[in-house]
Amino acid sequence: MSDTRPPLANIITLGARNVPALRDFYRRIGWPLIFESGDFAAFELRGIVLALFPVADLAADGRTEAEPSRHPGIRSTIGVILDSREEVDRLTRLWRASGGRVTKEPVDAEYFEGCSSYVADPEDNFWEFSWNSGTNSVIDAARRAAGLDR
Amino acid sequence: MSDTRPPLANIITLGARNVPALRDFYRRIGWPLIFESGDFAAFELRGIVLALFPVADLAADGRTEAEPSRHPGIRSTIGVILDSREEVDRLTRLWRASGGRVTKEPVDAEYFEGCSSYVADPEDNFWEFSWNSGTNSVIDAARRAAGLDR
Numbered sequence: 001m002s003d004t005r006p007p008l009a010n011i012i013t014l015g016a017r018n019v020p021a022l023r024d025f026y027r028r029i030g031w032p033l034i035f036e037s038g039d040f041a042a043f044e045l046r047g048i049v050l051a052l053f054p055v056a057d058l059a060a061d062g063r064t065e066a067e068p069s070r071h072p073g074i075r076s077t078i079g080v081i082l083d084s085r086e087e088v089d090r091l092t093r094l095w096r097a098s099g100g101r102v103t104k105e106p107v108d109a110e111y112f113e114g115c116s117s118y119v120a121d122p123e124d125n126f127w128e129f130s131w132n133s134g135t136n137s138v139i140d141a142a143r144r145a146a147g148l149d150r
Numbered sequence: 151m152s153d154t155r156p157p158l159a160n161i162i163t164l165g166a167r168n169v170p171a172l173r174d175f176y177r178r179i180g181w182p183l184i185f186e187s188g189d190f191a192a193f194e195l196r197g198i199v200l201a202l203f204p205v206a207d208l209a210a211d212g213r214t215e216a217e218p219s220r221h222p223g224i225r226s227t228i229g230v231i232l233d234s235r236e237e238v239d240r241l242t243r244l245w246r247a248s249g250g251r252v253t254k255e256p257v258d259a260e261y262f263e264g265c266s267s268y269v270a271d272p273e274d275n276f277w278e279f280s281w282n283s284g285t286n287s288v289i290d291a292a293r294r295a296a297g298l299d300r
Contacts, residue, residue, distance in 0.1 A: 005196070006181050006182055006193075006194065006195040006196055007195060007196060007230045007231070007232055007241075008195075008196045008197050008230065008231045008292060008293070008296055008298070009195040009196065009197055009198055009200075009228055009229070009230040009231075009277075010160065010195075010196070010197025010198050010228075010229070010292050010295055010296055011227075011228070011229030011230075011231070011278075011288065011292050012162065012198075012226065012227075012228060012229070013226060013227045013228075013229060013278070014225075014226045015224060015225050015226055015227075031156050032156055034287060034288075034291050035286075035287040035288055035291070040261075042287070042288050042291065043156075044156065044291040044294065044295055045156040045157060045158075045159040045160075045295060046155070046156055046157060046158045046159065046160070046295055047158050047159055047160020047197055047198060047295055047296065048159055048160050048162075048197060048198060048292075048295055049288060049291045049292045049295055050159075051229070051288065055224070055225065058224055058226075058227065059223065059224050061254075061260060061261070061268070062224050062227070062253050062254055062268035062276060062278070063253045063254040063268060064222075064223065064224050064253040064254075064268065064270075064276075065222070065223040065224070066223050066224060066225070067221055067223035067224065067225045068221050068223055071217055071218050072214075072215070073209065073214065073215040073216050073217035073218055074165060074205070074208055074209050074212050074214050074215070074216060074217065075164075075165050075205065075216070075217045075225075076162065076163060076164050076165055076208075076226075076275070077161075077162075077163045077165075077208065077212070078159055078160075078161070078162060078163075079159070079160070079161030079162070079163060079201070080157045080158065080159040080161075081157070081158045081159075081161070082157055091157075103212050103213045103214040104211075104212055104213040104214075110211060111190075111211070118211070118212035118213060118214065120214075125226070126212060126214075127159075128161075128163070128212070137184060137185040137192070138161065138184075138185055138192050138199060138201065141184050141185070141192065141194040141199045142158060142160050142161050142198075142199045143158070144194065145160055145194055145195060145196060145197055145198055145199055145296065146158055146160055146197065146295065146296060146297055147296055147297010147298065148158070148297065
C-alpha cells in the first residue's frame with residue numbers, strides 16, 4: 001500500500017549564480033541560516049526550507065541543462081503571508097534596503113481582501129508579500145500545510 | 151516591535167501557459183486540489199500550497215514582465231521528501247505515466263545518503279523526489295517547517 005497523503009514537498013532550491021552573495025542577501029533580510037556546507041546554504045522559514053545551490057551543480061545533479069540565459073521576467077513566486085499591512089510595508093522596505101528589487105509597492109490586492117507587494121532578489125527570484133484582512137481557502141490551506149492552526 | 155520569527159512563506163505559484171492542462175497533470179499525480187476559481191488552481195501538499203496562475207496574469211499582478219521565452223533548463227526545484235526508496239520509484243513512474251518528464255531516474259544520491267530522481271512537469275517546472283536513509287539538518291528543518299515532529 002502506498003501512502004496516499006500528499007508528500008512533504010517543501011525544500012525550495014534556487015539555482016544561484018553566486019551562492020555567497022545570495023546567502024548574504026537573505027541574511028540581511030533576517031532569515032535564519034540553519035545549514036551551510038561548501039556552496040550550499042539553507043534557511044528555515046515557516047512552511048519551507050529555502051536552499052541555495054549553484055545552478056550549474058543543480059543542473060548536473062538533475063541530469064539536465066541550466067537555463068540558457070538570464071532574464072529578469074517572472075515565472076513563479078514564493079508567497080509570504082504576513083500578519084499586518086505594516087509588516088508588508090516593513091519587509092518591502094527592508095528588501096529594497098538590503099539590495100533587492102521591488103516591482104510592486106504594497107497596494108490593495110486585486111485578488112483578495114488585503115494588500116500585497118512583489119519583490120525580486122538580486123538573481124531575479126520573485127516573492128509576493130501579502131496581508132489578508134480576512135481569510136480564504138488558500139490561506140487556510142497554507143496554514144494547515146505548515147502545521148499551524150491544529 | 152516587529153515579529154522576528156521567520157514568516158509563513160509557503161504558497162508556491164507557478165506561472166502557467168495553460169492552467170487547466172497543468173491542473174489536470176497534477177490531479178493525475180493524485181495531489182489534492184483544494185481551491186479553484188477561474189484560471190487559478192491550488193493544491194495542498196505538506197509544507198506548501200502549490201498554486202497555478204496564468205503567467206501573464208502573474209506578471210501583470212507583479213507589475214513586471216513574464217519570462218520572454220520558454221526554455222527547458224532548470225533554475226529551481228521543489229524538493230519532495232519521501233518515506234522509502236520504493237516511494238521514489240513509484241512517484242517517478244507515476245510522473246512519467248501522467249505525462250511528465252524524468253531527467254534523472256532514481257539513483258543513489260550524490261549529496262546525501264539515500265536516493266533521488268529529478269522530474270519536470272509539462273511546463274518545465276522541476277521537482278526532486280528524494281528518500282534519505284538517515285536524517286540531516288536540512289531534512290530536520292523541512293519537517294519542523296511543516297509542523298511535523300513537534
